[in-house]
Amino acid sequence: MTAHTRRCLIAGNWKMNGRLSEAAALSTSIIEGIDSREDLQALDWLICPPFVHLQMVAAVLSGRQARSPDLAIKLGAQDLSASEDGAFTGEVSAEMLRDCACTAVLVGHSERRQHFAESEALIARKLKRAVGADLQIILCVGESEQARLEGRTEAVIADQLARLPALKQVIIDDMQKHREAAKSQAGQPEPLPHEAFSMDRLASQLVIAYEPVWAIGTGKSAKPEEVQQVHAFIRDRLAMAGWPSASMRILYGGSVNAVNAQALFTMPDVDGVLVGGAALKATNFLAIGEAAVRRIIAPLPKGNEAWLG
Numbered sequence: 001m002t003a004h005t006r007r008c009l010i011a012g013n014w015k016m017n018g019r020l021s022e023a024a025a026l027s028t029s030i031i032e033g034i035d036s037r038e039d040l041q042a043l044d045w046l047i048c049p050p051f052v053h054l055q056m057v058a059a060v061l062s063g064r065q066a067r068s069p070d071l072a073i074k075l076g077a078q079d080l081s082a083s084e085d086g087a088f089t090g091e092v093s094a095e096m097l098r099d100c101a102c103t104a105v106l107v108g109h110s111e112r113r114q115h116f117a118e119s120e121a122l123i124a125r126k127l128k129r130a131v132g133a134d135l136q137i138i139l140c141v142g143e144s145e146q147a148r149l150e151g152r153t154e155a156v157i158a159d160q161l162a163r164l165p166a167l168k169q170v171i172i173d174d175m176q177k178h179r180e181a182a183k184s185q186a187g188q189p190e191p192l193p194h195e196a197f198s199m200d201r202l203a204s205q206l207v208i209a210y211e212p213v214w215a216i217g218t219g220k221s222a223k224p225e226e227v228q229q230v231h232a233f234i235r236d237r238l239a240m241a242g243w244p245s246a247s248m249r250i251l252y253g254g255s256v257n258a259v260n261a262q263a264l265f266t267m268p269d270v271d272g273v274l275v276g277g278a279a280l281k282a283t284n285f286l287a288i289g290e291a292a293v294r295r296i297i298a299p300l301p302k303g304n305e306a307w308l309g
């Protein structure tokens with residue numbers, strides 16, 4: 001698979017914003033907006049409302065998908081529990097998310113790391129749960145302003161990516177366990193869902209979002225060249241760890257809007273964006289997709305790898 005087959009992903013993180021009625025109006029406008037524009041359907045879209053709005057947004061989405069089954073819009077959650085169902089007051093499990101028609105989840109967002117003291121170890125457990133529930137993962141990584149000033153951007157990101165080999169091992173161990181269990185059963189066992197996991201499958205489930213902490217919600221987006229440099233570093237690191245990195249998507253997040261998105265999308269390793277503030281207004285969110293579509297129409301010069309929708 002070449003980098004040319006990476007589809008651009010436009011993801012919206014609504015954070016803790018809006019009431020039910022606003023979430024209904026926003027999701028309706030976004031979904032109708034995408035469905036009414038054939039060019040916007042060359043992109044993948046993801047919307048991540050608050051937990052309590054998921055079911056309602058799922059109903060809006062499934063209503064539309066009943067008429068437009070090819071609509072490439074997914075529903076995602078902003079977080080998940082690291083535990084299975086049980087006595088964990090206030091938590092929401094991966095299985096509950098699946099139950100609400102969620103097919104994706106953000107993991108390790110810097111606001112979770114910062115305000116809720118999420119450690120790398122906890123994030124690794126959440127990754128495992130998400131993989132087990134077959135959810136697409138958007139793993140967020142990014143350096144603080146201090147780390148950038150000290151020239152530690154790559155070291156911080158390398159550390160945040162260091163849990164991924166462990167994730168691979170979880171899958172391999174799990175497959176082995178299921179194979180052994182199947183062998184010890186009499187007769188012909190049904191193929192188990194985990195048998196289908198391969199590195200490519202896992203890689204297709206995993207998206208990395210580079211979100212420098214200093215750029216989130218500040219109006220200070222990172223410069224496209226800086227973003228490109230970090231994305232290329234992330235892709236290299238993934239490759240070094242044995243991932244099929246050329247086929248994996250790397251998003252940028254941090255004060256993305258329709259204007260700065262245009263320059264970001266000219267960077268060959270930017271495969272989409274994770275949008276906060278600008279995802280709360282349908283016209284702004286759709287305009288970011290329009291900027292991506294313009295890049296599909298006017299691809300990068302030959303020799304520069306790029307996603308083409």
Ligand code: PGA
Nearest residue numbers: 216217254255275276277
């Ligand atoms: P922002 O948020 O677009 O408001 O900076 C991005 C994010 O937190 O994912």
